[in-house]
Amino acid sequence: MSEKKPSLWIRIYSFFVYGFIYAPILILIIFSFNTQKLNIHWEGFTLHWYNVLFADKQIFLATRNTLMIALISTIVATIIGTLAALAMHRYRFPLYNASETVMYIPIVIPEVVMGISLLVFFVMIKTTLGLTTITLSHIAFNIPFVALVVRARLHGYDKAIDEAAMDLGANEFTTFRRITLPTIMPGVLSGAMLALTLSLDDYVITYFTAGPGSTTLPLRVFSMVKTAVTPEINALSTLWVMIIFILLVIGQIAQRRRV
Amino acid sequence: MISEQAGEPPKAKFSITRLLRENSTAQGFLLISPANLYLFVLVVLPLIIVTILSFLSRGAYGGVEFRFNLTNYARLFDPLYGKVMLFSLGVGLGTTLICLLVGYPLAYFLAHAPGKQRSLLLFLILLPFWTNFVIRIYAWMIILRSGGLLDSLLQWLHLTQAPLNLLYSPTAVMIGMVYEFLPFMVLPLYTSLEKIENSLLEAAADLGAPPWKAFLRVTLPLSVPGMIAGTILTFIPAMGMFVVPDILGGAKTILIGNVIRNQFLTARDWPFGAAASMILMLLTMVLTLYYTRKAGFGEELLV
Numbered sequence: 242m243s244e245k246k247p248s249l250w251i252r253i254y255s256f257f258v259y260g261f262i263y264a265p266i267l268i269l270i271i272f273s274f275n276t277q278k279l280n281i282h283w284e285g286f287t288l289h290w291y292n293v294l295f296a297d298k299q300i301f302l303a304t305r306n307t308l309m310i311a312l313i314s315t316i317v318a319t320i321i322g323t324l325a326a327l328a329m330h331r332y333r334f335p336l337y338n339a340s341e342t343v344m345y346i347p348i349v350i351p352e353v354v355m356g357i358s359l360l361v362f363f364v365m366i367k368t369t370l371g372l373t374t375i376t377l378s379h380i381a382f383n384i385p386f387v388a389l390v391v392r393a394r395l396h397g398y399d400k401a402i403d404e405a406a407m408d409l410g411a412n413e414f415t416t417f418r419r420i421t422l423p424t425i426m427p428g429v430l431s432g433a434m435l436a437l438t439l440s441l442d443d444y445v446i447t448y449f450t451a452g453p454g455s456t457t458l459p460l461r462v463f464s465m466v467k468t469a470v471t472p473e474i475n476a477l478s479t480l481w482v483m484i485i486f487i488l489l490v491i492g493q494i495a496q497r498r499r500v
Numbered sequence: 501m502i503s504e505q506a507g508e509p510p511k512a513k514f515s516i517t518r519l520l521r522e523n524s525t526a527q528g529f530l531l532i533s534p535a536n537l538y539l540f541v542l543v544v545l546p547l548i549i550v551t552i553l554s555f556l557s558r559g560a561y562g563g564v565e566f567r568f569n570l571t572n573y574a575r576l577f578d579p580l581y582g583k584v585m586l587f588s589l590g591v592g593l594g595t596t597l598i599c600l601l602v603g604y605p606l607a608y609f610l611a612h613a614p615g616k617q618r619s620l621l622l623f624l625i626l627l628p629f630w631t632n633f634v635i636r637i638y639a640w641m642i643i644l645r646s647g648g649l650l651d652s653l654l655q656w657l658h659l660t661q662a663p664l665n666l667l668y669s670p671t672a673v674m675i676g677m678v679y680e681f682l683p684f685m686v687l688p689l690y691t692s693l694e695k696i697e698n699s700l701l702e703a704a705a706d707l708g709a710p711p712w713k714a715f716l717r718v719t720l721p722l723s724v725p726g727m728i729a730g731t732i733l734t735f736i737p738a739m740g741m742f743v744v745p746d747i748l749g750g751a752k753t754i755l756i757g758n759v760i761r762n763q764f765l766t767a768r769d770w771p772f773g774a775a776a777s778m779i780l781m782l783l784t785m786v787l788t789l790y791y792t793r794k795a796g797f798g799e800e801l802l803v
Contacts, residue, residue, distance in 0.1 A: 247608070247609045247612040247613065251605055251608060251609045251612075252609065254605050254606075254609070255609040255610075258602065258605075258606045258682075259624065259625075261679070262625065262628055262682070263628060264643070265628075265636060265639035265640055265642075265643060265679070266628050266631065266636075266639065268639060268642055268643060269638075269639040269642065272642060280642065281645060281647060281648055320534075321534045321535050321538060322535065324531045324532070324534060324535065325532050325534070325535035325536075327531050328528045328529075328530075328531035328532035328535075329532065331524075331528065332524055332525065332527060332528020332529075332532075333525065333528065334525050334526075334529040335525070335529065336536075340532050340535070340536050343536065343539045343543065343544060344535070344539065346539070346543050346544070346547070347539070349732075349736060349784075349785075349788060350547075350736075350781055350784070351736055351740025351757070351780055351781065351784060352737065353740040353741075353757045353760050353761065353777070353780070354547075354550075354740060354777045354780060354781055355543070357550065357760060357761075357764050357773060357774070357777055358543075358546035358547050358549065358550045358777075359542065359546055360764060361546060361549055361550055361553060361770065361774070362542070362545065362546035365549065377542060378542065380542075381538065381539065381542040381543055384535055384538060384539060385539075438630060441632070442630075442632055442633050444633055444634055445742075445743065449765075458632070459632055459633065459634050462634045462638065463634050463743070463746075463747075466634065466638045466641065467746075467747075470641070474635075478631070478632070478635040478638070478639075481631060481632055481635060482631045482635070485630045485631050486627065493623060
């Protein structure tokens, strides 16, 4: 459907929507260099807030927590989710439909409901809220997303290549390691990327399952926004945005090269 | 098969490894088990507990009393909370509708963009949304603040004289929500629109339909699956949202998500919060079921 070029009006309109999408991010970045503490008007250029940020011990701890939770939950969810995707794609087993329904629950229920139900559950079994409960919860909401992405990738998978490997004498494990896994690897990696992003970004579920000493970056930013809004938040946001942008652009370039 | 059987020992001895090697049902079951177990314990079981909790009542000292009753649900429909629920429904539906109206032309633009530019344009829409959600909402706080950037811009253009006081108002909440959920609407719409064959529109033109009529009779009906998927993806998170009203809405804008959060973390009336969660789930599920029945969806969600 690409032959007909979009009309001028639609192009002008889209230009404005792109403006709407990017304006907040640009303003955020510009105002991280503002000398004014209240950050209402532009006053003058300074790098002061970046110094404040790098000296902030709580930010350092929150960053460490966030990365640790994201890394562990991504790895575990990717393994469990990939196995589930393989099972649903290739096999028929008892409770197939029930398993599929359960997979969709974390995707279709409002996050706040999942958050409070986890809170109630952890309190009931008398677990101390903290890094462990956050990580366990992140794994729970990441499994379905990984499974969904990997299943989409498996959609066109030709089982004949597995059978060929087995005919040539490879056992199930070797076939999986040498044939199946490399073929579905791009899907597994994009599932892992999605899980990582969701975990790094999560505020709601983390908020309900966090305890003392387990603050993550989104939680820290939120409490800064609610209590003392200074350009330090902008400095933190700018660094965050920059790191994500650079990683994404590298990812895109790598993907283009491979194609 | 026959030669295999001949070489094997008698089948009387039960062996897990052999079961797994020969029985594909067992293999599938083994692969799905970790996910099933994990999600049962941390998703299904907690939801069952919350469902039960919603029928109990709050104890005298903030605990939970095991007395089955429906008072929590009745309380949700008294004028105070009834108003909050209606307002949340309004904000949820409003956000979804605005996202649809704003997102449709953009998705149309993307679907018609030249092939080479298309993936870049799509990437540019998603790019800001990989940054943190709380950060994006905070950015709107700077823009909408009284006497802030938007006010300065509008006064400079002589469109307004006095500050609009947009921050901490329902309007600010709607702006933040539309910003947050726009990509959830645009992507499924784009997937739908992109699939429409150009030959269909050419056929419509050959048969004498002016472009607007071809759009109404061909493009629009064929993009319904995208509209449905986008609506579901926007409406569900919009209904449960409490962070945007917290940051941009101030104390004036309270949604059902805020009520639930407050019951669990400040008011400590868990049974009542559980009942509110049940109603929220019911509201979103009714809409989702209604929509998915009307037209199968699934593919559009997998962009």
